[in-house]
Amino acid sequence: MEKKFVLGIDLGTSNSAVTLCDLESGESRVVEVTQILAPNQVGERKSLPSAVYLPSESEFSAEAISLPWESSDRNQIVGTFAREHGAQVPDRLVTSAKSWLSNPHVDPQSPVLPWNSEIGEQKLSAVEASRRYLEHLKNGVLYAERLEGREWNLGEGQVVLTVPASFDEVARKLTSDAAAAAGLPEPILLEEPQAAFYAWTDKVGNEWRKQVQAGDVILVCDVGGGTADFSLIAVSEEQGNLAVERIAVGEHILLGGDNMDLALAYALQAQLEDEGTEIDDWQFLALVHGASQAKAKLFEDGSLTELPISVPSRGSSLFAGTVSTTLTRETLNAVVVDGFFALSGPTEMPEEDGGAALQEFGLPYAADAVVSKHLARFLARSLQNVKGSESLSALIANPEQALAGELLKPTAVLFNGGVFKADSIRARVMELLASWCEVAPRELQGFQPDLAVAKGAASYGRNRVTGQGIRIRAGTARSYYLGLESSRPAVPGFKPPIKAVCVVPQGMEEGTSHTLEGRTFGLVTGKPAVFRFFASEIRGGDQPGDLVNKADKVLEETSKLEITLPPMEAFPEGQPIPVFLNSVVTELGSLELWMQHVDSDRKWKVEFQVRMD
Template sequence: MTHRFSLGIDLGTSNSAIAVTDLESDTTELVEVAQVLRPGQIGDIATLPSALYVAHPDEFPADAFTLPWNESADRLVIIGQFARDHGALVPDRLVTSAKSWLSNPHIDPKDPALPWKSEIEEKKLSAFDCSRLYLQHIRDAFRHGEAAKAKGWELAEGQIVLTVPASFDDVARNLTAEAAEAAGLGKVTLLEEPQAAFYAWTQHAGKEWRTQVSPGDIVLVCDVGGGTADFSLIAVNETDGELELERISVGEHILLGGDNMDLALAYTLRAKLETEGKSLDAWQFLALVHAAAKAKVALFDDAALAAAPIAVPSRGSSLFAGTVATTLERSMLEQVILDGFFPKTAVSDMPREGRRVGLQEFGLPYAADAAVSRHLARFLSRSLANVKASEKLAALVGAAADAKDFLAPTAVLFNGGVFKAAVIRERILGLLTAWNDGKPVRELQGFQPDLAVAKGASVYGRNRATGKGIRIKAGAARSYYIGLESSMPTVPGFTPPVKAVCVVPQGMEEGSQLVIEGKEFGLITGHPAEFRFFSSEVRSGDTPGQILADAEGELEETSRLEVNLPTLDDLSTGPAVPVQINPVITELGTLELWMKHTKSDRRWKVEFTVRTE
């Protein structure tokens, strides 16, 4: 089918956005999203806050939140700006960071558990449900928007690209794609967010992008948004006079971003108020977080300001009399944000681990160390280990692979709302320069911190649909493995280590598959069996079929699945069925794992959609 447009969707942790490219005129523009601004008022704004509010049945009139496209919508579920703002006052009814819950390895993302720790009587939602509802809202907002109506676009005529963090494992990636299909978007193409930011930068820079990078460059895409920190490295090469780009490393999934910074400011301001004899209740503290976020933006936007006012109202009858006032001074801002989250550390300083308490409160696995600097140092040191593990990658980066401590980028592309602040960008550039023995690391000009991911996804979709434009070579971001039970005699008091077989090598390209030849495995069918999956960001040299002797010691476990694979009528359910492993990475960027019967053309699919522990 010939596509008429490309739709890019940034399903963000804190905010979501959409952009569309008209393939006829080759123009890209943002699509404002209609949403509830307050009861009885609908408005179009640039982003859709990734927030969902579960209203009490008697809280609002029945027609308070009627959207243009669905008069019969569930009036108890509100999405967007009003959900975020009103939900801050009633936090036990507010869902935020559903995307982080989608990637949480400790829960079933289809389990209705959100709002987390809430005791509301209304039905709760799963992380999958929330993602589906956000995407459904985005779908409807686009279909009823001016651009789609004016040009008569139907969703089926579009190349739809949905972004995911580079650090997402394949369970989270596949669930995101499944949520999009359940939302009525069809089969979407997945694209890593740092890559999307790079595509947006090339379009914004036009032909000039080729003058800002050159063969031998290693570009760090540094993406710190509201809830996550995501790092990627892209190598620039040249073949027959044409620049080529290849993503060579991605970071771990780090729950650390602007929301953490706002919370840190609020705690610091509360301590200041308490020294003045003023106290805040729980509701006022939430209002303080909101006020601190606004004051932070004001100070970072205007370097001439020495301080920004903070006003926290009370819920009492005398609103003015109950207001608590203070100020956020620039010195406090820089102490909390720059020194706390972006301290001047050495490249050898790694993130500190949290204390191992015997019993922990269950929830999102937030980063134990708030210093983005140390997480970045860890990423760059692991990136060096990754390129050294592969002759191909080592040759691609050249002399940089001979470094001792870390893979040094030569240029940085910033992304995410945190980097709107020039002083934070300067701190990162200063750190990288200091780590690189004083050799400057340049900033790529023309970044768009809030909306680049949606724009870049749309540009990438244009490139896919037309076959024109640049493509970043990427493929699988990490190597994947499946646990293997050892075949050895039972020894009292000794548990043999779990082996692992490499099923997907790092860099395996979209639209490709392989069969691991020369190795036969026994597959249990007909009753429940456990599959354990592992991955690695630093073993780029491992090959399909390679067996590691100690999976738990050498790899990161990503999920455990308990499944009951169906038997086939003419196959015995007693002994294990002989199979070969047949991994597939689809054109859409999702991973499928098949077990192929060695004596026929029959296969079993092991789904990457559920986690159990």
């Protein structure tokens, strides 16, 4: 069916947004999403807070929280009122579902949210919460468009859904599954830093070709509400035209604006305690909310030196027990700018966990809150990745300068994420990078901190459908490997080292496959067998079939899968069957691993696991 429009969806950790591109007119617009703003009040907002509130049985009447469309989730609230009201009843508020999708220690399909809540059967899984956000976005956008006299058939639309560049393949697949369950047909996934780049090129138009040149390495620095996401994009020249390629992605770092709000609240709590005032847990949550609002206003208006914050109690009188304090610009800069974006050295890496034997179990938040150190680690790992690949190294101008020392040196920076709305934070990051690089990188002008990802998703979808406009060459963000058992005589007390064979090289594009021809492997069928999967973000030079020794030491083991594959006639149970390995990246970006018998058409497919159970 011919596509008539594109929906670009930013499914954010804290806030989500949608841009619609009308392919006939070429117009793109951020669609305000219809949502509940207060009991008996429905309205539109440019973003949808990524929050679900699970009300108790008698908390609200059905009419008070009804939406202007039919929904199977009418007893729950999504969006603005969910977040505002849920701040007062946190054990019924689901947030950060996106972060839970990528948690390697908790099944994202198990109903565990709100985490540590005791509300019982009402709990949601991370996948289900994501489905509800996406279904609400879909219904809210279609309804808001209908109010303006525009009707859309989803079957005639292309959906582009963004994910962090640091998401592993399982988290990407779960996001895609949630979208399909929400009624969004065949969503295409796009990495958020790439979406920000597409939005930037759209906004500045042909000017983008004047701001960058062949040989440039652009650091896309994306710090949002819940995550810090880094990518590097290289600019090259092909037949007189500029081309762009993503050459490195960072690790998944749960560190963002929410951490900054929390740090400010702790500083203000200490301020109150110095004045002899104690606050309870409920008031502290209100203090976090107040600190967040004051932070945004102080960063937005440089003429302000301080802002008052009032924290009410839950007494019978509205102002009973109200506690007041003040957030000063001095405290704001000390906690956020100097604390999270410290002028650290290029060799200062993030500190690891404290090593306590018992820790509170939950989301794997970054142990070190200094974004500067995580950026240094990303650039150090990127240097290792690019140096290991001749094709990637060839994209770098002045490699003797850019690839010298401890870090890969970017030549330009594109900011993204709400944190970088603050001029002082952008300036601090540029100062930090200048101290690391012989030649200071330049800031690309025209960034859009809040809605760029949704806008860029729509731009990418338009380019993909029409075949026009730029396309970032990307493919898989990591290389993937399959563990092998060494063929050698058994030796008492000696465990043979683990080898791994590369089955998916970094950068393998959608709709392509690799067969490891000339290499035969023995596949055990008819009895339980273990498959070990590994990955790497820093071995950009590895090709399909390359062997890696001591895989458990130099690669990241992502999962072990024990399964019994159907046996094959003429081969006794447990006898290895000679097979070729074939890896496939589908058009939608999912990974498949096939093993084909060398002398027949018999095949076995193993789900490509890329995360520990």
